[in-house]
Amino acid sequence: MNAKIFAAALVVVCFGGVVHARTIAIIGTGDVGATLGPRWAAAGHEIVYGSRSPESGRVQALVVETGVDAWAALPSDAAVAAEVIVLAIPFSVVEDLLPRLGDQQGKIVIDCTNPLSRDLADLVVGHGSSGAEIVAGLLPGARVVKALNTTGVSNMRDTAYPDGPPTMLMAGESAMAKAVVAGLISDLGFEPVDAGPLKSARWLEPLAMLWIELAYRQGMGDDIAFKLIRR
Template sequence: MIDATDPLKSERELAIGFGDSGGETVARLAPSARVVKAFSTTGSRNMADSDYPGGKLMMALAGDDTPAKQIVIALVADLGLDPIDTGPLAMSRYLEPLAMLWINLAYTQQLGPNIGFALLRR
């Protein structure tokens, strides 16, 4: 199961702090599912069209099941995004604030939804 949710309040604030996450909550609610957190740190326009002149947008993901993560990594790559495996599902605690940052930049700071994050390598 891909968890693409972010636990937000209506005031564009995270509803869960760093001691838990929406991804972990989904895993508890669906105990037999192999949950992978992905597709929550950017907007839908970037998933529909990930082409940027500066390089590939990253898609951070997290999960406890390696085979399930490999499936999601392949899906992310097929969409033209750079899949970044951040580790276990508990890393959702940090991915969800990254999503909040994207939302803040895109909508509160009014940069618009045609922005995204990239992981640069040397």
């Protein structure tokens, strides 16, 4: 039995016969990519980092930290190999980078980006559109889900709060894709909440700005998170 089949079998055993291990391409190895990768790997997923410099010492150290099933490749090779693609890149590069990923028809794409201005003080897209809708336009046929953009890496790393798990809102057109993304969000310890169609990214991206404002300009720090409460 080779290592990958053994790892898959282990996941089947550990999760009571439900196969849910996925190959996830994380495009970008900065704060978000390097935080999500090890956490999803620990939940049993195979991680391939899509990087401009997959052979660099920095990226190879991240691969080693992530675990035995992790590897790194150029972004287009990583995207081809995966069933779920996570965009952990500056929004300013999507127009150049996404068309170079090739045909991503049918793939699930998690858009974590926020269309921030250079000084991080404003959104450069809003009201009548969203970064996520621009991303979807650059990846024809992909099932784009906006998610993991409304919080900081501090919470992607650790979702433990005394009042229970933070909410992670997501938006997208495909119910199937949102079900998969909800599972991945749960693996990180967030409570996934469906905010409706991709157009709702127009409201999720300003919510990210609010988190940034509270954490950094209002001085609350990054150990804060949004939670939906119900009665």
